[in-house]
Amino acid sequence: MQASIESTGNLERRLTFSLPEDRLQTHISGRLGEIARTTRIKGFRPGKVPAKVIEQRFGQQVRSEAVDGLLRETFDAALREHELRIAGTPRIDKGEGELSFVATVELVPDFGDVDVSKLTVVRHTAEINDADIDQMITNLREQRRSWSPVTRGAQDGDLVALETWSQAGDERLPAEGTEKGSVIVGQGMMFEQIEQGLVGLTAGEEKTLDVEFPADWRVPALAGKQVKVTVKAVDVSAPVLPEVDADFITSFGVKGGDVEQFRKDIRANLERELKGALMNRLRREVGEQLIAAYASVEMPPRLVENEARAMLAQQIDQIRRSGRNPGDVPADAHEGFKDAAAKRVLVGLLVGEVARKNDLRLDPKRLNETMRLIASTYEEPEQVIEMYRNDPQLMTGLQNRVMEEQVIDWIAERAQHTEEKLSFQDAIRQ
Secondary structure, three states: OOEEEEEOOOOEEEEEEEOOHHHHHHHHHHHHHHHHHHOOOOOOOOOOOOHHHHHHHHHHHHHHHHHHHHHHHHHHHHHHHOOOOEEEEEEEEEOOOOOEEEEEEEEOOOOOOOOHHHOEEEEEEEOOOHHHHHHHHHHHHHHOOEEEEOOOOOOOOOEEEEEEEEEEOOEEEOOOOOEEEEEEOOOOOOOHHHHHHOOOOOOOOEEEEEEEOOOOOOOOOOOOOEEEEEEEEEEEEEEEOOOOOHHHHHOOOOHHHOHHHHHHHHHHHHHHHHHHHHHHHHHHHHHHHHHHHHOOOOOOHHHHHHHHHHHHHHHHHHHHHOOOOOOOOOOOHHHHHHHHHHHHHHHHHHHHHHHHHOOOOOOHHHHHHHHHHHHOOOOOHHHHHHHHHHOHHHHHHHHHHHHHHHHHHHHHHHOEEEEEEEOHHHHHOO
């Protein structure tokens, strides 16, 4: 197999190659022969279908599959021949001939010797205590709370049903009537000055507030203006938390409502959350050190651009999931993500280089532990495990995640590191 190579940039190469015609025809003939022996076509006995009929019916599909398979094989051979380590997904286009192709690839930059012992990493630790479990039980009670009307003034934690309207100069919002809604005081559900203005209001009471909105406020008619906002508390209700009794505990799947088992289950869930949070912190720590040490290394531009576009798409998706409209997205909006994308690409490539140069391999035990940890958050863990095992895309994603964590741990163990103990709450706060 002959493949020519052309340098089109510091980290970009163009490979021109052709598929071997003889191997392609051998593959096609062999596959058509397999089909002829096993296929059933009305009017012909099994195994006796004429070759011409088989070729007319299956020839195009078989040829297409053969070209795809041989294309991947030939391309991989060309990479090995020229000792190219590529970054990202190659772009492969048709060449001048029917079996000719042109592949444009980006290369992994040369990082030299990656000496992780020169890095300085802070490794955070944390433990779960009874107070953390008590806090989680309080959180669960608040999720199941009910509301009881009160005659006193509203205070933090109360649910206030309210009506509002605003006067910004000559403009009234809404033009007629009021806007109706409800808010839990103290949870940041409204502009802070308005929300705090609800404190002390009793049911039926009204108050007008002088509010100065920031220039970037989401309502253009109010942005950057001094506005008179009238708020009326229609109803004020205080939270009523359920008792931690057998019924409450059973509702979370603990058979018999046993309080000790309930606390054990909560501890297991918190430990899982803590493990993930500490790994995220370590990943960030190691990543920042790698970025600082190798910031001068040029990154593959197309890979960075693709990552920036993916980050933009993720942000747009998050905006839509929150119920907001992202509006018109400029064609160059991804440019604002390029710095962050370059850092993410840098860390990803360095992690891969560390794994390659030190011959690190995926630990099957760690993979199974992570898979079971994920599955344990679902009602039918074994079904989730089976889903991962039967879905190559899901499994590949999990393998990449576990391998990355392995390399991060490997780097942290060999770097100069200090330990810093955190409380559980501080540890999970991102």
